Amino acid sequence: MLRTHTCGELRITDVNKEIILSGWVQKTRELGGMTFVDLRDRYGITQVVFNQDWDKTLFDQARALGREFVVQITGTVIERESKNKNNPTGEIEIKVSKLNILNESITPPFTIEDETDGGDELRMKYRYLDLRRNAVRKNLELRHRLAIESRNFLDKLNFLEVETPVLIKSTPEGARDFVVPSRMNQNQFYALPQSPQTFKQLLMVSGFDRYYQIVKCFRDEDLRADRQPEFTQIDCEMSFVDQEDILQTFEGLVKHLFKTVKNIDIPVIPRMSYADAMKYYGNDKPDTRFDMQLCELNQLVKGHNFKVFDDAELVVAICAKGAANYTRKQLDELTEWVKRPQIGATGLVYARHNEDGSIKSSVDKFYNEEELKKWSAACNSQAGDLILVLAGNEEKTRKAMSELRLEMGNRLGLRDKNKFSCLWVIDFPLLEWNEGDPNLLASLAGRWHAKHHPFTSPKPEDIELLNVNPGAVRANAYDIVINGVEVGGGSMRIHNKNLQAKMFEVLGFTKEEALHQFGFLMNAFEFGAPPHGGIAFGFDRLCSLFGGADSIRDFIAFPKNNSGRDVMIDAPSEISEEQLKELAIRTVK
Amino acid sequence: MLRTHTCGELRITDVNKEIILSGWVQKTRELGGMTFVDLRDRYGITQVVFNQDWDKTLFDQARALGREFVVQITGTVIERESKNKNNPTGEIEIKVSKLNILNESITPPFTIEDETDGGDELRMKYRYLDLRRNAVRKNLELRHRLAIESRNFLDKLNFLEVETPVLIKSTPEGARDFVVPSRMNQNQFYALPQSPQTFKQLLMVSGFDRYYQIVKCFRDEDLRADRQPEFTQIDCEMSFVDQEDILQTFEGLVKHLFKTVKNIDIPVIPRMSYADAMKYYGNDKPDTRFDMQLCELNQLVKGHNFKVFDDAELVVAICAKGAANYTRKQLDELTEWVKRPQIGATGLVYARHNEDGSIKSSVDKFYNEEELKKWSAACNSQAGDLILVLAGNEEKTRKAMSELRLEMGNRLGLRDKNKFSCLWVIDFPLLEWNEGDPNLLASLAGRWHAKHHPFTSPKPEDIELLNVNPGAVRANAYDIVINGVEVGGGSMRIHNKNLQAKMFEVLGFTKEEALHQFGFLMNAFEFGAPPHGGIAFGFDRLCSLFGGADSIRDFIAFPKNNSGRDVMIDAPSEISEEQLKELAIRTVK
DSSP, rough: OSSOOTTTTOOOGTTTTTEEEEEHHHEEEEEETTTEEEEEEEEEEEEEEETTTTTTHHHHHHHHHTTTTTEEEEEEEEEEESOTTHHHHTTEEEEEEEEEEEEEBBSSSSSOSOOOOOHHHHHHHHHHHHHHSSHHHHHHHHHHHHHHHHHHHHHHOOEOOOOOOSBBOOOOOOOHHHHHHHHSSOOOOEOSSOHHHHHHHHHTTTTOOEEEEEEEEEEEEEEETTSEEEEEEEEEEEESSHHHHHHHHHHHHHHHHHHHHHHOOOOOOOOOEEHHHHHSSSSOOOOTOOOOOEEEOHHHHHSSSSSHTTTTTTTEEEEETOOOOOHHHHHHHHHHHHHHHOOSSSOEEEEEEEETOOEEEEEEEOOOOHHHHHHHHHHTTTTTTTEEEEEEEEHHHHHHHHHHHHHHHHTTOOOOOOOEEEEEOOOOOOOOEEOOTTTTTTGSSSEHHHESOTTTTGGGGGHHHHHHHHGGGGBSSSEEEEEEEEEEEEEEBBBHHHHHHHHHHHHHHOOHHHHHHHHHHHHHTTTTOEEEEEEEEEEHHHHHHHOOOOOGGGSSSOOOOTSOBBBTTTSSOOOOOOOOOHHHEEEOO | OSSOOOOOOOGGTTTTTTTEEEEEEEEEETTTEEEEEEEEEEEEEEEEEEEETHHHHHHHHHHTTTTTOOOOOOOEEEEEESSSSTTTTTTTEEEEEEEEEOOBBBOOOSSSSOOOOHHHHHHHHHHHHHSSSHHHHHHHHHHHHHHHHHHHHHTTTHHHHHHHHSSSOOOOOHHHHHHHSSSTTTTOOOEEEEEHHHHHHHHHTTTTOOOEEEEEEEEEOOOTOOOOSSEEEEEEEEEEHHHHHHHHHHHHHHHHHHHHOOOOOOOOOOOOEEHHHHHHHSSOOOOSSOOOOOOOOHHHHHHHSSSHHHSSEEEEEEEEOOOOOHHHEEEEHHHHHHHTTTTTTTEEEEEEEESSSSEEEETTTOOOOHHHHHHEEEEOOOOOOOOEEEEEEOOOOOOHHHHHHHHHHTTOOOOOOOOOOOOEEOBBBSEEEEETTTOGGGOOOEEESSSSSBBBBBBBEEEEHHHOOOOGGBBSSEEEEEEEEEEEEEEEEEHHHHHHHHHHHHOOOOOHHHHHHHHHHHHTTTTTTOEEEEEEHHHHHHHHHHHTTOSSGGGGSOOTTSSBTTTTBBBSSSOOOHHHHHHHEEEEE
């Protein structure tokens, strides 16, 4: 037996017990003829003691222990003289009678502490050492907990976890597929799934009624920060439901996870239309931890000879509570901030609503105080607030104001990572016009593109618009947004074969293309498809949100870098000529 | 709301309730002015009734319903006149007040019944319809149950489920890898994992202590019957344990699954050495539902001028209980059976231990009754038993006898699918000599090959033999066998860098090859690897075993055929020139 207890287990009630512990040497300290070793495992740290008066040989062995040595000690639990209240095992220590070095360690390239001295690259290369750090391991414990609580919640509601295949068929819709050459069917390729979408719909046709899967998906995208080529979804689908049933069910899941994993009670999750989200937040995933809504000033500001506003499609303001005391320097810096290319505004107008009730703006030349009071009324500013105004092209300005709002939220401390605000965004447009996207195949540019995916159902009352004004058709589609992060999204699906064919037509598929790519789904719809819909949660993102972190990388055991490389195992890598030959492919230099 | 209840839910206590059901039309029957419809969903079948006296229009609508139409009915629960005790809803039926056809169906290509008229190929093409059949769906429900019970059992024991990457590095050890060309790292390839072996060992180095994952693995093998290119494992690893700890833990898992899923109490699982399994069953995965052990007769049969036995390396017998009454015709047929190329015996000798106590053999010319009594004593035959003897080359004969034993087990009804006999096989040899295997790359033939995998620890007392007699080295490796099926296997791992290097040397890796392929693991072992070991269960196989089936295919939602094709979605398939160009690969015709 290598241990009787873990390093996080022993308490004052265990005093006098003979025990065996195994773990890593976190650190050693010498003090007046004694050596104290912090012995660490996943469960905690226990202090073990060697005293030269008890056993000189043991004491000398202990002095030679290096950081990260793996040792097994046998000894007696004794009460500590100076207790450590911050450590659950801090009331006891172990008087060692036997020391067994299970494995030695060379000096690690960075310290295995919560605050490490290792840079990003070094920690990725030695990921197995980075994972020893409490902070990183706790993230993966959280991930495990979220997964098992999700499964148990869904299991209780009669959802069946069904594994869908990983080696499927390439469908050039959406992002690029990773492909896998087939040796047994030469010159043919499997694709790795971007999602199990068609399979879960087939399971509904099969009468599975309620399906879920926590599943790896794959997307060969040019990686932006914090995207991974392989990622995990909680993928769900239900039959004989309407949108309301789905929202209720998965609102239940979100509440269950917050309650069981973080002991937080989430109130009823409010709902907002896509149109309102864009209008009031400039964004289809608003951070509702704070208010600071967008307020359109077009009606008030035109016709005062201020060319910037007169020429603008949109003039929009936010009211930053309590920020009237921003200095000129701060405002100049904020102006520079909105002018950065990532934000793209041409300038920033502000109006201070001073403590004395007066209002002073950066455009006093054009707007007198009476006019400014109208601005104040429109965006409901109080004495002490700061009104910030952007103007220009409708879409860009709204987007820039959304960014500015989030930035002001940060600066005013309104985006507490330990506070959670959930929101359903509903009534998304069915389609969006695609001008061409570097992540999409070139052949997909310049046409209507499914905003969610091609199986999303339009709202029945909007179906007629498909022919005359496709952009105005709303979908039975919904996203769940937490703290401004789109954590999940889904839709009611088309279950009628003719409507699905119509949808493919609008998306610019020829009948042959649609049949070639999705024939099996359209065939399946001939045999009695039930009304159905579903949702998929981005599990990596959900984990990072629960962990209060911005990056998903630390919630993935072995992530890849921005070039899609695993620098620890050095993948991808070249393969042998023999392998290429067997697969009947050749690389092109 | 599309339904208030499912089709499996209503009981006599619900009589008079107004309800809504949705489901598929299983079948319709007309009887004296009434139409009875069996409405089916995942949860059951409920009978709904239309009466022309109640509502002629409704009645006419109902008559027009076809098989597999999807309908929603509103109505009242009433007590049935002729109750069906075989159906949980059989005491009630629904008096329909409203019928809503949600979707129509063309006639399915085969009947959606437990016993279907559809052939294998047709059912695979229309897998989504095959999955509607109770029998198939129940298999996948069983699979879900086994997965969630496994997870909850392991979670309670502090195992963490950690997702390991799917896009990894190709290592030409063992079977062929599926590979994935990298677009961002041109001319380089990822590989899909054959198992997460190295990652779980790295997690142990990281101090994760207890890991599991229910995970897809991939192997590009020439598919034999009942192999799939993608398959699922319950993959587990533990630190600071010895072999005994692992056997105890996973014996617990097996017992838990039998108890919770099948309500069967499994007694303590016996253990047998590999050597004994080969000796007594001719097989390293003996079916211990029945005895009929192999009995070597070499000592008794030599020197009686029977050339077949005199020349044989091995003469081995089994005693088939109660089979002395086998006719000459049956014995001739059995002789033909063992001579088939798959079995490969050259002939079959038998001795009937008659009810009167006399013994008559097919080789009476060479062995008198006194000699035959010695055979009887050796294999413990009783009056009424049949002794069957094979002779020849040691290895082939043992294998043939193992097959004959299983066949006799079948013929004598000793292999009941509802009876379960579990066994640990332990003390496997560490290495086996590889002559060349069509599933291995040619470069791997003609050398020592790891029987389990290259990270398996030899028994400490056998390490010395690595240099002088590698074939005699036993491993700390174990398999769990249920009803003659290897359901799982694992080993204690090497955690010492030097021993691992030695192992690679014995396996014929140059130092450079070992470093190139497994450098990251060997590096990791420099930093304090704990003693560790693990096991992996073949989850598809486990499911089929629990389901009492021989094939794994019906326990996989969307399986591939023996050419690795998914005939439903028609994958693999050709991909576009554009895709190939982006990946910088070309196919070779």
